[in-house]
Amino acid sequence: MMLPTHALFGMLLALPVAALAPEHATVALGAGLAGGVLPDLDLYAGHRRRLHYPVGYSVLGGVAAVGAVGAPSPPMIAAAVLFAAAASHSLLDAFGGGLELRPWEATDDRAVYDHVRGRWIAPRRWVRYDGAPEDLLLSVGLAIPVGLHVAPPFDRLVVASLAVAVAYAATRRVLPRLARVLVTEVLPGRVPPALLARLPARYVEDDPGRGA
Known part of the structure; x- marks a missing residue:
């Protein structure tokens, strides 16, 4: 799923906290947004493996939730x-x-790496790909309740996330072609080779003759 969908879902998870403890609304919404974005910081270095921990984050979240209920504080929440x-x-x-x-x-057949079992989880493809029409529909569906229940500046972040989602979904099918041209024709000679070598292999191994 695309990043705006994850960001909006993270803020949606924060809404109950914002409703039950309005004094912690800003902290909760900011943390939800950050947590929704965090895993994709591994996009160009071990994507969906280096910072994606489906089990680890769940355990840490459960422990932190117990602590937040027992002794609520901004850091714990x-x-x-x-x-x-x-x-x-x-x-x-x-x-x-x-x-x-x-x-x-x-x-x-790789969706997310399971560090506990030491293997990749296979993609279910309920959302066929990031930026697919159903992914955009999900972003819109998430943006509505979040946008209706948050105050500035988060309402503007919801609008910005939705705008990015629409733009990404509209251009998603041509992005592979553009990315490959950039990596194989534009950047060589203009950036250090060591930097190019760090990019995922799919950008240079893909067949340029295939339709996007």
């Missing part, structure tokens, strides 16, 4: 929501597509 959002991100990615450059072709 932030930790509970952040880990819950990061866990949801890692788990939801298993219901999307694989790691291939064109996930709508369904050629990759």
Whole structure:
């Protein structure tokens, strides 16, 4: 699923905290947003493995939630929501597509890495790929309740997330072609080779003659 969907879902998880403890609303919403985004910081370095921990985040979130209920404080509430959002991100990615450059072709059987079992979880493809029409529909569905129940600046972040989601979904099918041209034709000679070598192999191994 695309990043705006995860960000909006993270803020949705924070809404009960914001409703029950309005004094902690800002902390909870900020943590939900951060937790929804956090796992995808591994996008260009071990994507869906280095920072995706479906089990680990869930355990940490449960422990933090118990602590937040027993002794509520901004740091404890932030930790509970952040880990819950990061866990949801890692788990939801298993219901999307694989790691291939064109996930709508369904050629990759890797969705999210399970560090506990030491193996990849296979993609369910309920959402066929990040930026698919159903992914955009999910973003819209999440944005409505979140947008109706948050105050500034989070209402503007909801609008911004939705705008990014629409733009990404509209261009998703041509992005692989653009990315490959950038990596194979534009960047070589303009950036250090060591930096290019760190990019995922799918950007340079994909067949340029295939349709996006």
